[in-house]
Amino acid sequence: MLSWAQESKQNNWKVGSFIDLYYGFDFNHPEEKKRLPFLYNHTRHDRPRINLALVQVAYESKRFRGKLGLQQGTYSQDNYAAEPKALRWINEANIGIALDQEQNLWLDVGVLPSHIGFESAVSSENPTLGRSLIAENSPYFLTGAKLGWQKDDHWYFSLWLTNGWQVIQTIAGNSLPSFGTQVNFSPTNQLTLNWSTLIGNNYPDKLRRMRYFSNQYLTYQISENWKVVAGIDLGWEQVVKKSTKMNFWSGASLISTYTFDQNWKASLRAEYYQDRNGVIAVNQTAPSLLASGYSINLDRKLSENFMLRIESRYLISPNEEFLKESKPTSSNYFILGSISYHLKE
DSSP states (O other), X not given: XXXXXXXXXXXXXXXXXXXXXXXXXXXXXXXXXXXXXXXXXXXXXXXXXXXXXEEEEEEEOSSEEEEEEXXXXXXXXXXXXXXXXXXXXXXXXXXXXXXXXXXXXXXXXXXXXXXXXXXXXXXXXXXXXXXXXXXXXXXXXXXXXXXEEEOSSSEEEEEEEESSSSOSSOOTTOOOOEEEEEEEEOSSSSEEEXXXXXXXXXXXXXXXXXXXXXXXXXXXXXXXXXXEEEEEEEEEEESSTTOXXXXXXXXXXXXXXXXXXXXXXXXXXXEEEEETTOSSOOXXXXXXXXXXXXXXXXXXXXSSSEEEEEEEEEEEOSSOOEEETXXXXXXXXXXXXXXXXXXXX
């Protein structure tokens, strides 16, 4: 995920860091100075804050590897709110072993970046500053084991066994692990297709509700200047234990990026998300979400390490799912500005 700042070829240790300072203004003027509850990045209103300050240490040899990432910022406060404060420091903590001499088959265990979606918590690696609704409401990380196989230059597969949907602690009273899969196919250097799944339960056994989730995305470098990214999420969860009736949610995101030169680029995004039963998302007035969104993003690379980003984003719902000065409304408009520092080799 990160580019590394320092490297010792003798002991294979690497160190990297990232910091994202932002300011956001919500024109609905939230009284709590915190924006929409279904967002977990850049969530503070009208006050400068650090979204993510991250330091990672990694070790890699021919057969072994490991990584520890420590974090702070409003991202960890919001996305790890259900975890004890001590665990909110953990962005990543895992070890791995190569199971073959060619180092194509790896077993990794610990807190790992999720195999779901095309966006991460490191904003400079994403096509837009603010995360898509599908990214914000699917796992950023998983805790457990991953078996990954790089078959060749075109195919990558992984199998996952985790303790739940984006949790570090084991879910009290739950004896059923979650299972995940990933298939990543790059027929050319310009095109990548990915399909990821996650199946499991996030409740105690006596309240067990099976959850089935599928994420599909593609990235396509149309030309030297144009790139398109598209993703779709589909999810089902039992209404009650042993029920054949399911609550369904879904979402989609389409992002087009144009690179002007090595320092300037812009992105346009259209997105949609519906979770009428509030399985994953809640809005400002009820435990559900039905919204469409549009955004424009402008990036300026200031140096090898610094990046300035500005985003304008508009969300609209057929229902009054947002609050404007504490009164229900059907739309939300906000702007974000960020300057990030990504320490590289």
